Each structure stands twice: as structure tokens, then as C-alpha cells.
Amino acid sequence: MNQSVTTVAGAKPLKVLLLENIHASAASVFGASNVVVETLKGSLKDDELAARLAGIDILGIRSKTRVTADVIARAPQLLSVGCFCIGTNQVDLEAANRRGVPVFNAPFSNTRSVAELVIAEIIALARQLGDRSREVHTGTWRKVADGSHEIRGKTLGIVGYGHIGSQVGVLAESMGLRVLFYDVATKLPMGNNRSMSTLASLLEQSDFVTLHVPATKETEQMMYGARLAQMRRGSYLINNSRGTVVDIDALAAALKSGHLAGAAVDVYPEEPEGNGAGFQTPLAGLANVLLTPHIGGSTEEAQEAIGTEVATALTKFIQAGTTESAVNFPRVELPTSPGTHRILNVHRNVPGVLRDINKIVSDIDANVEQQFLSTDANIGYLVMDVSKNLSSEVGDAIARLETNIRTRVLF
Numbered sequence: 174m175n176q177s178v179t180t181v182a183g184a185k186p187l188k189v190l191l192l193e194n195i196h197a198s199a200a201s202v203f204g205a206s207n208v209v210v211e212t213l214k215g216s217l218k219d220d221e222l223a224a225r226l227a228g229i230d231i232l233g234i235r236s237k238t239r240v241t242a243d244v245i246a247r248a249p250q251l252l253s254v255g256c257f258c259i260g261t262n263q264v265d266l267e268a269a270n271r272r273g274v275p276v277f278n279a280p281f282s283n284t285r286s287v288a289e290l291v292i293a294e295i296i297a298l299a300r301q302l303g304d305r306s307r308e309v310h311t312g313t314w315r316k317v318a319d320g321s322h323e324i325r326g327k328t329l330g331i332v333g334y335g336h337i338g339s340q341v342g343v344l345a346e347s348m349g350l351r352v353l354f355y356d357v358a359t360k361l362p363m364g365n366n367r368s369m370s371t372l373a374s375l376l377e378q379s380d381f382v383t384l385h386v387p388a389t390k391e392t393e394q395m396m397y398g399a400r401l402a403q404m405r406r407g408s409y410l411i412n413n414s415r416g417t418v419v420d421i422d423a424l425a426a427a428l429k430s431g432h433l434a435g436a437a438v439d440v441y442p443e444e445p446e447g448n449g450a451g452f453q454t455p456l457a458g459l460a461n462v463l464l465t466p467h468i469g470g471s472t473e474e475a476q477e478a479i480g481t482e483v484a485t486a487l488t489k490f491i492q493a494g495t496t497e498s499a500v501n502f503p504r505v506e507l508p509t510s511p512g513t514h515r516i517l518n519v520h521r522n523v524p525g526v527l528r529d530i531n532k533i534v535s536d537i538d539a540n541v542e543q544q545f546l547s548t549d550a551n552i553g554y555l556v557m558d559v560s561k562n563l564s565s566e567v568g569d570a571i572a573r574l575e576t577n578i579r580t581r582v583l584f
């Protein structure tokens with residue numbers, strides 16, 4: 174486990190390998206710092222990836238590249254992995270954590286894209302746009318007003334008022350909707366949005382209900398038959414969150430019975446791995462039901478934002494050891510102090526490490542400007558700014574500790 178890696182950032186450029194056609198916005202963020210960027214269009218499989226990682230300090234991937242415990246073990250130089258996407262299941266996060274490799278992603282870069290899709294769907298459902306469009310495509314002229322509505326003055330209920338939900342609330346209000354929201358956490362209402370104390374009261378009052386909760390045990394099938402029955406007759410359900418949140422058979426039944434006037438669904442309990450024919454859902458073919466293939470966050474703007482967000486997080490890690498947005502690592506964000514060098518130390522989280530490190534500092538008689546320790550169950554991450562003249566000596570001594578996983582001195 175003891176790897177004693179000492180890297181001198183600034184003295185030689187770090188090497189970044191970007192796979193899977195990551196947006197060019199990433200390379201332009203890296204371009205401003207002392208790094209060399211190599212890019213590959215495709216992904217790499219285990220052995221190929223391990224071989225390609227020789228000499229690489231930072232790896233950027235999207236969803237197809239699997240970074241296993243074995244790959245991480247075979248790349249001792251690897252400092253960090255950036256997932257230029259939302260999910261991080263493709264990386265063995267625990268193995269990366271234990272080797273002192275923080276993993277970053279971009280959970281919120283597509284917030285606006287999802288919010289805009291919801292707004293489009295509210296109007297499309299109110300006007301039965303999907304059905305009218307399909308009819309004209311297939312040669313049927315059916316000019317009707319029945320069941321078509323303006324959205325002005327109608328009530329939108331937002332379940333889950335986080336990044337996306339609150340953004341939807343702002344946009345919806347500007348189009349003349351009255352906005353209610355329900356969240357398990359206390360949230361500051363945006364504009365005139367109103368917080369509801371129960372989900373039931375939101376469901377009973379809303380003409381449109383849009384779901385923006387995470388996939389958790391509590392939200393699994395949270396929209397089951399009885400909850401759908403609490404929704405107003407003739408109202409609409411929109412789910413762009415996760416497929417597990419809605420009982421899809423119960424939703425199909427509520428639509429068939431006419432209790433709900435329509436639905437827009439972007440996410441499903443089971444989704445295919447890749448594009449192609451053969452997808453099936455109980456909602457297929459139902460009237461005024463908009464079905465999309467999990468494209469809520471899939472826009473060019475979101476891809477560009479993801480490139481910038483992850484590359485910026487990686488750059489802050491390279492330059493200052495910042496792990497504030499890492500998904501598998503103790504979080505540290507400490508402003509640099511002028512006139513010092515920064516030592517970054519990842520160690521096994523056992524008692525006495527800080528005592529050992531402070532003894533080293535005091536034996537060497539180095540001046541510590543500031544230090545910050547953050548820990549999780551396995552590891553501790555210490556960021557320490559010490560006087561420039563003694564930083565190498567302190568860094569080397571810390572790297573020799575038996576508890577050391579990785580130590581870096583930033584010059």
C-alpha cells in the first residue's frame with residue numbers, strides 16, 4: 174500500500190490523457206496550465222488502458238471506460254480520474270480512494286438542459302403536441318381544441334427542489350404558472366414559488382407534477398398507484414429524474430383510465446445499454462404520452478459545460494490539491510498561502526498520523542503556515558503549507574512514514 178510517490182508539480186508538465194471524445198472545452202481549460210494533454214476518440218479496455226496509463230498523471234473518461242481496481246493498481250503514477258459525465262459507476266471508487274486517487278465528475282452541468290426540457294414538455298402535454306404531430310406525419314388532419322389548454326395560470330408541482338427542480342420553478346413562473354414544491358430538505362423558495370409541507374397537498378393542487386428527486390430507497394416507487402390517484406383528475410405527470418421513482422405499470426393504468434391526461438417520461442426502470450431497436454415500455458402507444466430516451470441532460474451545451482467543470486476541478490486538484498467536488502475522497506479546499514510550498518499527504522486513517530507528521534515538522538524546524546486534515550473511513554488527506562526552504566525535506570520524511578499512501582509537494 175505504501176507508495177511514497179513524490180511529484181513535483183511545476184517542475185515538469187503533468188500528462189493528461191482524455192479518452193472517449195471528451196469535449197474540446199476540457200483541453201482548453203488544461204491548456205492554460207502546465208500540463209500536456211493527449212486525446213483519444215474511443216475508450217480503452219483493461220490491459221490496453223493499464224498499458225496506456227504508463228506516465229499518465231490524470232485520466233479523463235466518460236461512461237464507457239472501466240477503471241477497475243486492477244487498472245488503478247497498475248498505474249501508481251495516476252493522481253486523479255475525471256469522469257466527464259454524471260455517473261461514476263464505471264470507476265472502482267473504493268480502490269481509487271484507498272490508493273489516494275480522487276475521482277471527479279460533473280453532476281450539475283446539465284441542470285439547465287433538463288429544466289428546459291421540462292418546460293417544453295409542460296406546453297407539449299397541454300397542447301397534445303406529440304399526438305397532433307404524429308397524426309400529421311401519418312397523413313391525418315385533426316384540428317381540435319378539446320383537451321388543449323394554455324398553461325398560463327395553471328399550477329405546477331415540483332417534487333424535489335434541488336438544482337433542477339428550483340431551476341424549473343424559476344422558468345415556469347416566468348411563463349405564468351403558479352409554482353408549488355415539495356422537498357424533504359428545507360429549501361429557500363425562488364421567486365414566488367411556494368413550499369408545501371406534504372407531498373399529498375402538492376399532488377392534490379397541481380395541474381402538472383414534475384419529479385426531480387434522486388434515486389434512493391425513499392424515492393423508489395414513490396409515485397405508486399395511490400399517489401397517482403391523489404393527483405388531480407386530468408392532470409399530467411412528468412418524470413425526468415430516475416426510472417425507479419415511478420411505478421410505471423400504475424402510471425400506464427392511470428393514463429388508460431383517463432385519470433391522468435398525459436405524461437412525459439425520459440427515464441425508465443430498465444434502460445438499454447446502447448442505442449438501437451427493441452425497447453419496450455408499458456407506456457408505448459398511449460395517448461398524449463411523450464417518451465424520450467433519457468435525453469434530459471443530453472445537449473451540446475451540457476457536454477461543453479461538463480468539459481469545463483471537470484477539467485477545472487482537476488486543474489484545481491493539480492495546482493492546489495483541492496478535492497472539494499471529489500466523489501470518493503475527503504474534501505479539502507484551502508486557499509494557498511503566499512511564500513510557502515504546499516504538501517499534500519494521503520495516509521491510512523489510523524491513530525497517531527498527525528502526531529507523527531507534526532513531529533517531523535518540529536524536528537526539521539519547518540514553519541507551518543496552515544494545515545487542514547480531512548478523513549473518511551479509510552484514508553486521511555492532509556494539506557499543509559510550509560516554508561519553501563524546508564518543504565522537500567518535510568515532504569520526503571512524510572512520504573517515508575509507514576502510514577503514507579501518497580505525498581506530493583507543490584512547488
Ligand code: NAI
Binds near residue numbers: 283413
Ligand atoms: P439535486 O440533488 O440537486 O436535488 C434533488 C432534490 O430532491 C434535493 O433537494 C433533495 O432534498 C430532494 N429529495 C430527496 N429525496 C426526496 C424525497 N423523498 N421527497 C422530496 N424531495 C426529495 O439533484 P438534481 O441535480 O436536481 O437532479 C434531480 C434528478 O434528476 C436526479 O434523479 C438526477 O439523477 C436526475 N437527472 C436526470 C437527467 C436526465 O437526463 N433525465 C439529467 C440530470 C439529472
